Amino acid sequence: MEQLFPDNPLKRIPPDHEMFSGKLGYDLKTVKRREPDVDNPHAAMAVSVRTVEPFLEGIEVDGRYIVVYSKYDISCALERQASVACTGYVHEDAVKIGVNVILYFMNQ
Numbered sequence: 001m002e003q004l005f006p007d008n009p010l011k012r013i014p015p016d017h018e019m020f021s022g023k024l025g026y027d028l029k030t031v032k033r034r035e036p037d038v039d040n041p042h043a044a045m046a047v048s049v050r051t052v053e054p055f056l057e058g059i060e061v062d063g064r065y066i067v068v069y070s071k072y073d074i075s076c077a078l079e080r081q082a083s084v085a086c087t088g089y090v091h092e093d094a095v096k097i098g099v100n101v102i103l104y105f106m107n108q
Contacts, residue, residue: 001059001067008059010069015053019065024107025100028054031093033072034086049090054097064108068101 001010013019020028031054037046055072058065073088078098080091089097 001069005059005061005067008061010057010059010067013056013058013065013068019056019068019100019104020054025103026096028093028096028100030054031097032090033093034088034090036087054093056097056101065104068104070097074098 015029018024030051032049033052034047034049037048055070057069057071059067073086074094074097076086077089077091077094088094
């Protein structure tokens with residue numbers, strides 16, 4: 001993405017952006033995300049679910065996002081194939097994030 005858009009770096013989409021608001025789709029002030037449980041070193045591949053602000057990054061051109069990227073798993077969660085080995089959103093919130101992102105782009 002850096003090579004395609006050298007003047008527009010990937011940056012965090014603010015949690016108060018319309019992409020996360022109920023006026024576009026789902027109200028996503030908080031979401032649930034799976035994270036490896038580092039507090040329990042004796043548990044093999046244990047996972048904790050934490051309530052957090054959604055975290056997406058994007059490339060903005062002329063005041064609108066043209067690329068949206070998530071470093072946290074969404075695709076496997078959409079297929080209900082969430083891996084305990086990777087950090088990512090729970091299925092229900094992955095669906096809501098996906099719907100909001102699609103609605104954002106359809107309304108541009």
